[in-house]
Amino acid sequence: MSNHIIKHNYQVTKSDRNKLNNHNSFLMWFTGLSGSGKSTIANLVELELHKKGIKTYVLDGDNIRKGINKDLTFAPEDRTENIRRIAEIANLMVEAGNVVLAAFVSPYKKDRENVKNILKNSNFVEIYVNTSVEECEKRDVKGLYKKARAGEIKNMTGISAPYEAPENPDLEIITENLTIEQSVNEVLKYIQPKLQLKDE
Ligand SMILES: Nc1ncnc2c1ncn2[C@@H]1O[C@H](COP(=O)(O)OS(=O)(=O)O)[C@@H](OP(=O)(O)O)[C@H]1O
Ligand SMILES: Nc1ncnc2c1ncn2[C@@H]1O[C@H](COP(=O)(O)OP(=O)(O)O)[C@@H](O)[C@H]1O
Secondary structure, X not given: OHHHOOOOOOOOOHHHHHHHHOOOOOEEEEEOOOOOOHHHHHXXXXXXXXXXXXXXXXXXXXXXXXXXXXXXXXXXXXXXXXXXHXXXXXXXXXXXXXXXXXEOOOOXXXXXXXXHHHOOHHHEEEEEEEOOHHHHHHHOOOOHHHHHHOOOOOOOEOOOEOOOOOOOXXXXXXHHHOOHHHHHHHHXXXXXXXXXXXXX
């Protein structure tokens, strides 16, 4: 069937939308364990960008796993499908001119590679929020680690399911060495040049 779908070329392109907004659009992908700091950092980075008039949107478990992906579990194949759908949504939002911040555990390397391919490389920044499982368990923001230790949650990343750390992330934030403000500033500093439109 899909062989018969012919792509229509619309006249307003991503580049036109970016010119109108006066900034580039791309995806920041935050990966790390539950409690590592993905949502905290994404939220504050978005706030700073928003204050500067940049069009932003955060994708996270609240708007994805409770909505479009509410049919998916934490089994490996469902996590893969979770990440694939999020990447497709993020790609549309980037095409529409937004700076998208996605905060998902995304524990499998091949799934994150797939995101990169869907976004066509240059529109993708991989940010590894590196916090040890010991520290995440100490924070236990949502009480999930306690439940996992008690056997009430199966497939808990870092406890009973794997986390494949990125080997070559664009940016690595080691939160145990930083304050929240420092973590946010590292991200803002890294993405600043990517926001600028290139002169023609
Ligand atoms: N088994 C298991 N493993 C990991 N995380 C779990 C699990 N069960 C529920 N949660 C909660 O769901 C959030 C992770 O969802 P994600 O969509 O980011 O996961 S994944 O990317 O598909 O692996 C994650 O959110 P964050 O804490 O914000 O990372 C958890 O709150
Ligand atoms: N440098 C840091 N960067 C981000 N979060 C930090 C940092 N130091 C401590 N934290 C704390 O860690 C917790 C991270 O929780 P959260 O952002 O919900 O993680 P995640 O979205 O990865 O599950 C928060 O309570 C936050 O205050």
